[in-house]
Amino acid sequence: MPLPLKDLLPAALRRSWAVDGTCPDLDLYSLFRARQVGDPHRAAVVDAKGKLCYTALDRKVRCLAVGLRGLGIGPGDVVGVQLPNGRDAVVTDLALAAVGAVALPFPVGRGAAEATSLLRRAEAVAVVAAAEHRGAHPARALTEARAALPALRHVVAAGRGPHPEGALAMRELLRADPTEFVAARPDPDGPARILVSSGSEAEPKMVAYSHNALAGGRGNFFASLMPDRTVPPRCLFLVPLASAFGSNGTAVALARHGGTLVLLDHFTPEAAIAAIREHEPTHVLGVPTMARMILDRLAADGGKLPPPTALVLGGSPLDVTTAAAAREAFGCPVVNLYGSADGVNCHTGLEGLGEGLAPEHGVVAGRPDPRVADIRVADPATHEPVPDGTIGEIVARGPMTPLCYVGAPDLDARYRTPDGWVRTGDLGLIDGDGVLHVVGRLKDVVIRGGANISPAEVERALSAHPLIRDVVCVGVPDPVMGERLAACVVPVSRGPQEGALTLDALGEHLTGRGLDRAKHPERLLLVPELPLTPAGKPDRTALRERAVAGC
Template sequence: MTVVLHDLLPTELRRAWAVDGTCPDLDLYSLFRARLVADPHRTAVLDAKGALCYTALDRRVRSLAAGLQSLGIGPGDVVGVQLPNGRDAVMADLALAALGAVALPFPVGRGVMESECLLRRSEAVAVIAATRHRDHHHAADFVQLRPALPHLRQVIAVGADAPGGAVPLRTLSRTAPGPFLPARPRADDPARILVSSGSEAEPKMVAYSHNALAGGRGNFLASLIPDATPPRCLFLVPLASAFGSNGTAVTLARHGGTLVLLEHFTPEAALDAIRSHRPTHVFGVPTMVRMMLSSLDPDHEPLPAPTAIVLGGAALDETTAADAARAFGCSVVNLYGSADGVNCHTGLATTVPPQDASGLVAGRPDPMVTDIRITDPATHEPLPAGDVGEIESRGPMSPMCYVGAPELDARYRAPDGWVRTGDLGVIDEAGLLRVVGRLKDIVIRGGANISPAEVERGLTSHPDIRDVVCVGVPDALMGERLASCIVARAGRTVDLASVGRHLTTLGVERRKHPERLLLLEEVPLNPAGKPDRAALRTMVRASMGDCSQ
């Protein structure tokens, strides 16, 4: 056991959800084995290497678990995982669960400094990493980092040409699984650490138990499965992201479904996967769907209709939702969620989520997943329906604690277990949640506050704009100015004047209009699959000269 992971939610609440059946009260590997017994030949994973059934996957998982155990990895040990979407990432998830270890996945492409920070603060004893992914050599980087990380004992390399000092995963996977006995941890023990960039100087790490993943997050997906048939889920986002935690733990272990995985997202590959594999659910961010819609031929054959396109990770606008519903022939679900412990979605009752002046509805909080309340940001006292305040969340999916960051526990966790999200929202008289912005995501121009989310919502309805992200950039005179980073529709042009005219017609105050414009071919995505706002700020400053001067 390395870093101490304590549960900040009252024990009686955790136990109550297990007793009443809200949570399955089994560890993830035991849940997976139960699904294997129920349907041993069902396809578990579809990736670039083909199909892998539950029986074949479990054989590889047990071999890998035995190999990891031979390296001294056991219950409570934190193990980093930096792998692209594919069967190796799924095997690592399940093998670590079988050992009672704690998985710390983070997406490929994260820089060395950020990865070092995650491994250091979590006191990870090992890391499983790709030898090469595009231009990155993660396993070799970790071998170089090991002397600076006193807890890191092993680097396990996945792929050809393992660097010296690393253990090849293929060697561990040849370990005979016969004598291996699963650890069977308690369902309320930690199983996975989710990574969130959030608004902190360093990425936040949030510890989740087996029950919180398979129970709370599992109930979220259950609400989107109308007939209880095991789902077939296409993940366009990394399994190593917070959004991707609905993969192995939820799709496989809880619901006995199939994971359809792309090692790297491209709109063409995503569309091909929908045509070839006919997923019931597609998980992505709005920018990905806009790229897919732009890639569709106007006279394309109808696509196989999923049950739902589930979009989260960034604000969803009405235009994208309506276009996606028409193109894919299914409900578009607006998901509001985060690694910090909040989840709310619009469900299957509507094809396109409803919208009002404050943006798309986030849905009705589901106590089987998590309760949500609105509080005064200063006093943390609950506010009445209709008042805007900070969104707080507490329920079966609530995480245990922040990892290696007691200052974050003090800032974001209330004594009775509620999670302070830092998001602003309102719950109306009908019980519907709307998210209106972030407490910290504010551009301050000459002392006046501007919400980038408000301006983005307005510009998504501009007829010439396909995609838009608004960011603040430093300015010597005003402190900050708002910049709009825009992808124009094919054959269209956009300038600041047309942006301003459109916002004026919507009633957006002149002081909130963007003063910088960056035209893009595509919005850059960070390793988690979300718009890369830090990169966009740098690009704006480079295109205009250093705006702080």
């Protein structure tokens, strides 16, 4: 019995977006198939194995779909996917859509305990996992965890490396006869994919999305970044396709827009620079930390990049210093994407909205697009809209709004209003020009001696320091004050900065930016790189532990 996934949006509202053409009203495989028929020899995927055209990709998808159906996997079944960026991940995504199953992708960096928790809570009937990736063996770990997964019937091991006993080989499933394929044609408003939150500060949430919400709502977001929509995009994904940000890959760039995915199975700044120079993508998608690492490497080698149409950065706040440096180095607009797995999306677009704004304005997120997600700012207690210019909780509802949280009615009750709005937990305001500004998190505060400090505010101010490449601020326990603020800083790798980054120097800089002395960090941790979560975001939990150990 498939896991019930109820749509918390009013049915008439959801249908209206299909009727008026906002959403394509087709399932993801049907959309992809139409692209394949229209341009059969166009490159669909470029990865470490080379290029794969739409026709060759479709054949693999059909073979795998037949193989999966032979295992009894069908409409509504949840199937986990733990694969690195590459053609196997794309084939699996589309094959699951073709049989009407619900994909549950999560990055290969997630450990066995967390992966097991996701599969158990989603009642997954199968999982497709890498046999080996960078020294880890996800398929083996999940095979060994089957006793804790009563709904799990199959573990499918993909790629090179030893296949564990008890697991099926994906290459065997790919030997199925593609002529036996029959598409399931699932309801476009039915579930297609479960997005997993980054889990950087708590147990990851799982959020169910429909075909229309992915290809329609998220597809409309990406369409706004395509100046000529008759030219398919060529997208370099630096983030995992298995992340929420990465869901713009197969469903959007491929199925909705007929583009090409350029994929690295593991991010390094050197590999990213090489891929940009070799493949000249129209769009580069990553997180600000990745951009800063690329900028640092470019400064060291003095090379140039062929300019993309846009550098799209999301996942964590983008400061004006990084945006300006990236705009110069990449030679293109830098798009600040504000979004989450929970169902919110807003971006600054190709026009560079908000350039040069001071940190006290918060992070400029752009003008909400009702074809993606309508956004308003509400009172956190009453949920009623507040006047423009007033800070409140950001809430969203629109074509990309998810169905519900998976196996978590408590989260539905906490984060969804009765009429379907998503409560983000983010604080923001909409100014007189209709521009959304994000100023912090409702719960992301450090309480020092009873006074609240917003780490996001301090991070924005510190990011403008000329000797700081990256920064994350976290709270560390203190027996006297309860908590104190620690700044975890990555210095620039060039220039005479030795000994220049001290707490006194940071305090002087923050005073110059107008921040009260009570908000200044009282601990400093210098690190060569920020640790990242499997989704590519700064790992605040790891940094907090290191900051505590260093105190």
